[in-house]
Amino acid sequence: MTTSENTQAPDIDSPDLLTLDPRGPVLLVGGYGTVGSELARLVAAERPVLLTGRSEQRGAALVRELGGAPHAAVRRWDLADPTPFTAAVSAVVGVVNDPDDRVLRAAARAGVPYVDVTRWTVRLQRAATVAALLRPTAPVLLSSAWMGGVVGLVAAALAERLGGADRVETAIRWDLADRAGADSVEFMDRLGLDYEVISEGRRRTVAPLTEPHTVRIGDHPTRVARIDTPEQFTLPLTLGTTTATTRIGFSSDLSTRALLAAKHTGFFRWGRGERWQSARRALLYSPGAGGTALLRVDVGHAGRTLTAVVEDRSGQAHLTAVGGLLALRRALGSDGAAAAPAGVSFPEQTPRPGQVVADLAALGVAVDISPATGLDAAA
Numbered sequence: 001m002t003t004s005e006n007t008q009a010p011d012i013d014s015p016d017l018l019t020l021d022p023r024g025p026v027l028l029v030g031g032y033g034t035v036g037s038e039l040a041r042l043v044a045a046e047r048p049v050l051l052t053g054r055s056e057q058r059g060a061a062l063v064r065e066l067g068g069a070p071h072a073a074v075r076r077w078d079l080a081d082p083t084p085f086t087a088a089v090s091a092v093v094g095v096v097n098d099p100d101d102r103v104l105r106a107a108a109r110a111g112v113p114y115v116d117v118t119r120w121t122v123r124l125q126r127a128a129t130v131a132a133l134l135r136p137t138a139p140v141l142l143s144s145a146w147m148g149g150v151v152g153l154v155a156a157a158l159a160e161r162l163g164g165a166d167r168v169e170t171a172i173r174w175d176l177a178d179r180a181g182a183d184s185v186e187f188m189d190r191l192g193l194d195y196e197v198i199s200e201g202r203r204r205t206v207a208p209l210t211e212p213h214t215v216r217i218g219d220h221p222t223r224v225a226r227i228d229t230p231e232q233f234t235l236p237l238t239l240g241t242t243t244a245t246t247r248i249g250f251s252s253d254l255s256t257r258a259l260l261a262a263k264h265t266g267f268f269r270w271g272r273g274e275r276w277q278s279a280r281r282a283l284l285y286s287p288g289a290g291g292t293a294l295l296r297v298d299v300g301h302a303g304r305t306l307t308a309v310v311e312d313r314s315g316q317a318h319l320t321a322v323g324g325l326l327a328l329r330r331a332l333g334s335d336g337a338a339a340a341p342a343g344v345s346f347p348e349q350t351p352r353p354g355q356v357v358a359d360l361a362a363l364g365v366a367v368d369i370s371p372a373t374g375l376d377a378a379a
Contacts, residue, residue, distance in 0.1 A: 152238075
């Protein structure tokens with residue numbers, strides 16, 4: 001098959017040539033963005049990394065920080081450029097928007113373990129379909145639940161203690177002082193679109209930013225409202241959850257109420273398209289110096305509920321990178337369990353749910369688990 005010479009998006013069937021080298025570096029596509037840089041630092045402590053993006057110059061400083069060859073290297077791979085990319089790698093992690101599943105296809109065809117931490121729900125659903133059709137011979141771990149799959153992992157840990165997970169309620173406190181890359185807030189473009197959830201065992205369609213209420217997340221009462229995230233799709237499939245809900249709110253109640261007011265005016269419906277893109281994303285895009293990532297997961301089963309409060313004082317980019325690292329270990333079978341199975345899986349399918357809290361703690365993420373009470377349960 002010949003490669004197009006124009007500058008349009010690449011043909012989804014054009015073959016980038018990846019090959020599996022178990023001793024090769026981990027390829028981080030988008031490896032020097034906000035989340036990618038955090039993940040590169042974590043992965044480089046365990047194995048060599050190859051960073052790619054649209055500009056080698058942007059990644060050069062990070063490569064020097066990581067010690068240079070043989071620990072780290074950088075190459076150009078612009079996913080909008082149809083020029084085929086070739087590399088011999090041990091695994092691939094997608095840390096960048098990949099709308100045509102180009103990276104996924106290249107990894108699956110080469111039999112290279114693949115992890116992705118960047119997809120919103122609809123794109124995760126499509127990626128799962130693409131991977132199933134390609135029949136990969138290596139793991140394809142779609143770890144795009146909130147914060148690189150951390151929500152799914154924590155839900156699995158609580159479900160093991162309870163013997164199941166009938167309800168999973170997640171509440172996120174977004175710290176406005178924190179850093180956030182532009183890609184990480186692309187879900188703002190979804191706030192004008194209704195989405196499907198499982199509630200009390202039945203499918204129904206809900207609108208984003210509806211059903212607001214206040215929940216205590218750690219020491220912080222936080223007003224939160226519905227948002228579309230991948231774990232609401234995957235948990236009913238993997239854990240048999242009959243109600244899965246995720247809500248989000250800001251560290252500033254005033255900002256949360258402004259977001260809800262924008263929703264009430266219909267802004268996220270009439271303000272769609274490129275003209276209003278910067279205004280939409282400005283509501284969550286945080287170029288701050290850093291803050292704390294804080295979220296709460298409530299899991300209920302057979303009349304009992306456990307609450308986990310997850311806190312990462314290094315911020316949401318670091319917490320997402322931690323989720324990505326744990327997903328990479330699972331895909332490589334280097335997490336102390338048997339080798340990961342070939343084909344599509346999700347983070348909550350970990351064979352080690354009892355080790356999740358310890359794994360997170362070892363990477364600087366605190367998880368406080370306690371029985372929920374009727375006064376503060378997220379439900």
